[in-house]
Amino acid sequence: MSRSRINRVVVTPVAFADPPLLNVVGVHQPWALRAIVELHTDSGLLGLGETYADEMHLARLGAVAAALPGQDPYDLNGLRRLVTDVLGRETGGAGASFGGMLDVSSAVDTVLSPFEVACLDIVGRECGRPVSDLLGGAVRDRVPFSGYLFYKWAGHPGHPDDEWGAALDPDGVVAQAERMVAGWGFGSLKLKGGVLHPDEECAAIEALRAAYPDLPLRLDPNGAWTPETSVSVASRLAGVVEYLEDPTPGIEGMAYVAARTDVPLATNMCVIAFEHLAPAVAADAVQIVLSDHHLWGGLRRSALLGGITETFGMGLSMHSNSHLGVSLAAMVQLAAATPNLTYACDTHYPWKSQDVIAPGVLSFSDGAVGVPTGPGLGVDLDRDQLGVLHEQYLTCGVRRREDTVYMRSIEPSFTPNTARW
Structure with a gap:
């Protein structure tokens, strides 16, 4: 045939x-x-x-x-x-x-x-x-995800406030978390940092810990801190966070921090391609790699990444960017077939209000998505x-993602916060 x-x-x-x-x-x-x-x-x-x-x-x-x-x-x-x-x-x-x-x-x-x-x-x-099944067979029938929290304005300037409202202080972050947990049942929470002074972001994490004593918490400032500040934050949040994600830029900076804290360090910035793995392992720079099939070359190469991290005793989770249901289906199928993916995956999915897939297949229950058992990805357009x-x-007029350009149209003096604090 x-x-x-x-x-x-x-x-x-x-x-x-x-x-x-x-x-x-x-x-x-x-x-x-x-x-x-x-x-x-x-x-x-x-x-x-x-x-x-x-x-x-x-x-x-x-x-x-x-x-x-x-x-x-x-x-x-x-x-x-x-x-x-x-x-x-x-x-x-x-x-x-x-x-x-x-x-x-x-x-x-x-x-x-x-x-x-x-x-x-x-x-x-x-x-x-x-x-x-094409990736080796499902080892789980439900894939847990982490609620993804952001500092945010109440709405885009010149537009009505959105249904989420503002989150610019610990109270706002906790209120956002309450909506995430109540609406999707997430059993872990991640805060996107790098926006405010580290002390303010630590205070937000501590407020989340007070509100949710048993939920794993993560903080990701996208390299906003110096290595020295990262060590200080790790000391303050030891026993509070599950891991810190990319507190400082680069393998060398992450290795400096890792040598001075027992708080695990995760990354989706300094290890995002196979050529980054050897130097990161040699430097013991990261303990958890966040896979992303969009960056790593698809599902089979992401499965290969899973095997490499298992070989070197590294943890594995999954990164997210703003995405729709086809990506979510692919993420779920991959996570289902990756035995050592033991940390809840990231997802932006609750932040979107439209999709391109037919409803009824992918849904969150108790913070997890059931693995589709239909043929292929299990979803249709x-x-x-x-x-x-x-x-x-x-x-819409948007042709590329330009967070800095858009911010400067509102705050002309803005400069990216990379390694600022």
Whole structure:
């Protein structure tokens, strides 16, 4: 029996409303961008992927999409060769940057990821098995997530206040946590820091501990502190936080902190590609790696990362950026099949109010998402909603994520807080 071949590729950029979430480099714009990838086969199958949608990334996706017809969706090694060859011709193998905080030396993995996910979706649909089975089999049927807290304004300037309201002090952060726990049942909480002085952010974590004595807590300032300040904060929050995520920039800085505290250090900034693993392990710079299939080259390479972290006795969790349901489905399938992913995953999902997938498959209960057992990713597109979000992309005016530029349009003197304190 002949295998299916890809005969049509559709990449649809979409936009959805995003609250004014503050971070080390500025504030989220009113619209978040994503791209939905559809791979159609000559046998009538459809595979889905999701990724970033800034202009340069869309151009790279388009170049690969044009070369994909005729590709065997089972040949994932061939897919990687194709992506590498196309990007080598189109960009000379240049790197990529996302959101002002994540920079990689090669764009191959970030471009490969949505196509690889879509191919696995096709294979799963063709053989009638969930993607978790293609990754070795599910070791859990529910994937726990962590409630993601942000300092934020009440609303975007010039717009009505959003339903979440402001969170600019410990009381506001606790109120936000109460809504997260009541609405989604999260059993752990993470605060995005790097916005206020470390003492104020420590006070917010301590207020969360008082409100939730038994919930694991995390603080992620995205490298806003010097190594010395990071050590001081770690001392203050020892026994309070489950881990500190990227308190200071770089492997060298993280190693300095790790040598002076027993508080575990996690990262999604200094280890975001395979070439970063060896120096990080050699320096004992991080104890927990936050995987992200969008950055690491898809689901199979993320599973490989899981094996490497297990080999070196490192913890494993999962990073999140503003995303929709196709990404959530891929995250859940990957987490289900990763035995050593023992920390609750991050997710921005509660912050969005629209989606492109048909409802009824992915839902949060007691802070976890049940693993879809249908074929492939287990989700289908809502074509009407895809059209709505694409129209929003066309009219919103946002073409790349620029937190610093947007913040400076409101506060002209703003500079990113990296290693500020």
